[in-house]
Amino acid sequence: MALDFAVEVFQNEYLPEGAAEVNAILTVSATGTAAPVAVGDAAEVLIVDTSGSMRYPPTKLAAAKQATEVAIDTLRDGVLFAVLRGTDEAEVVYPPGAGLVAASPQTRKAARQAVQRLRADGGTAMGRWLLLADRVLAGHAGLRHAILLTDGQNQHETPERLTRALDRVAGRFTVDCRGVGTDWEVAELRRISEAMLGTVDIVADPAGLAEDFRAMTAAAMGKAVADVSLRLWTPEGAEVVFLKQAAPGLRDLTGRRAESGVRTGDYPTGAWAGGESRDYHLCVRVRPAKVGDRMLAARASLVSADGDVLGQGRVLAVWTDDTALSTRISAEVAHYTGQAELASAIREGLEARKAGDADTATARLGRAVKLAHESGSTDTAKLLAKVVDVQDPATGTVRLRSRVADADEMTLDTRSTVTRRVGKG
Structure with a gap:
């Protein structure tokens, strides 16, 4: 049995008049019980x-x-x-x-x-x-x-x-x-x-x-399919601002684009096994339009090494003057934006700690504790607690530990880009 791929799109497609940036989370899933690569x-x-x-x-x-x-x-x-x-x-x-x-x-x-x-x-x-x-x-x-x-x-x-x-x-x-x-x-x-x-x-x-x-x-x-690409098409006047893998780990794919057609570029995703699912954060800049206009902001296709389309999803943009619609934040986009900020706060805090900048280290690692608490990232919170004394996780109030084992600090740094999945919908 071959793997079945699906591309789901999670976004708030409603934009206020004049807005030009569209964000979406693309969830790519591979299902089935295909045999491993020969x-x-x-x-x-x-x-x-x-x-x-x-x-x-x-x-x-x-x-x-x-x-x-x-x-x-x-x-x-x-x-x-x-x-x-x-x-x-x-x-x-x-x-x-x-x-x-x-x-x-x-x-x-x-x-x-x-x-x-x-x-x-x-x-x-x-x-x-x-x-x-x-x-x-x-x-x-x-x-x-x-x-x-x-x-x-x-x-x-x-x-x-x-x-x-x-x-x-x-x-x-x-x-x-x-x-x-x-x-x-x-x-x-x-x-x-x-x-x-x-x-x-x-x-x-x-x-x-x-x-x-x-x-x-x-x-x-155990991989069943090798060399799968995520192909993004955007309409005339639009461009991909970034494409980042958001889960199970953070990885910026923006610079890995290979042009594959008119207004079309391929981004590598590697090999897949049955039961795998990965999330990608896509940001597209489009031409602003007036209230009531709709457009296809991007089409995302999963493509095999042979060029076969394995799955497809659409990213939409609808301009509205209804602020209740246009100000609604996609839970999926918000979650992974927070996960990216969490990873950044950890790296910046550890770098400041190594440089002897206690104030910056305390502020950034405190911010990381707060973000980990809010997102339910319990594994990250446990690793942070080995580097700082957590006084109040809800506010991010922490105190730097005077002594930290090298292994604990490096484990926190290494695993800072491992993200917690978000419940869809």
């Missing part, structure tokens, strides 16, 4: 940081090896895979050469043996790791997924070089990033994961790596 059409690349810092403590590299072996064992027979080691250079550990090999009892055993021989030495240059992964995956047209594990900062290449690497490989495969320990930079891994349509998270204790790798690999292997 094994020969799925490819997995495991990228393991083996820089010198992985030696300390010794359990770190040992846990990384174990996790990589677990991921290898999770692959279905026939899935193509490779293992890479990353330092200030990048190297294919398995298979011999620079390609992919089909998973089987024999190749899994050989790959595990190659992983056990890994030693930690050298620096860190993640752009080179991604470029090698791209070369390994070159020519494979199906599901392409990678896991990138690191424990340190990207010290052995310039930010500009990483930018060039991301510009070259973005959209060619998906990367889920994991930072082990607390010596890596959240902003660096978030930058990579967002460019590669993946996830980022912290694994503070190396003992948790194996289960995390198992879950990521299983999720990747």
Whole structure:
């Protein structure tokens, strides 16, 4: 059975006379029990940081090896895979050469043996790791997924070089990033994961790596459709101001537009499995019209890699002089606007705290506490409570803690872009 896709639109289509901005939440859902992508059409690349810092403590590299072996064992027979080691250079550990090999009892055993021989030495240059992964995956047209594990900062290449690497490989495969320990930079891994349509998270204790790798690999292997795009058409005189994934995590797709026709652009959404649902916040600027006028402000279509339209929704604009209609706020739009503000407040507060600006840190983290309380984001509220003493969540009255564990601060930062879904309607 193939997946069935649907695009639902949640908005207040009524605008006051002269208004030009239309906001809507697009909920894209995939239903059905389609089989995962055929094994020969799925490819997995495991990228393991083996820089010198992985030696300390010794359990770190040992846990990384174990996790990589677990991921290898999770692959279905026939899935193509490779293992890479990353330092200030990048190297294919398995298979011999620079390609992919089909998973089987024999190749899994050989790959595990190659992983056990890994030693930690050298620096860190993640752009080179991604470029090698791209070369390994070159020519494979199906599901392409990678896991990138690191424990340190990207010290052995310039930010500009990483930018060039991301510009070259973005959209060619998906990367889920994991930072082990607390010596890596959240902003660096978030930058990579967002460019590669993946996830980022912290694994503070190396003992948790194996289960995390198992879950990521299983999720990747469960995808049923690869390379789905959200295609937006806007009428003459209109333009897309932004398109952002709003749930299950925040991701700005505005700059990822690829022109696909007259007044039409495609935005990547990655691979899908049955039962998945994602929300996107669309903002369109249109030509203002007079009271009583109606228009189709945008048409959103979900499109497969082959160009088949999988689902479609319409964003409308109606101009009215009824203030009761035009001032009504869409609950869905309001919710995700608040979630975006919550993530921003957390990042700004943590940056101010690192810079020693206690007043700004207190104000921004207090605002985050208030927003988390109002939106029911209990998981975020619990993480905030490890960084500030919450005196009154309703007003956002907080006091900075004098001592905060690095792992707690990085966990809050890493998961600040994970959003709480809103009830529709």
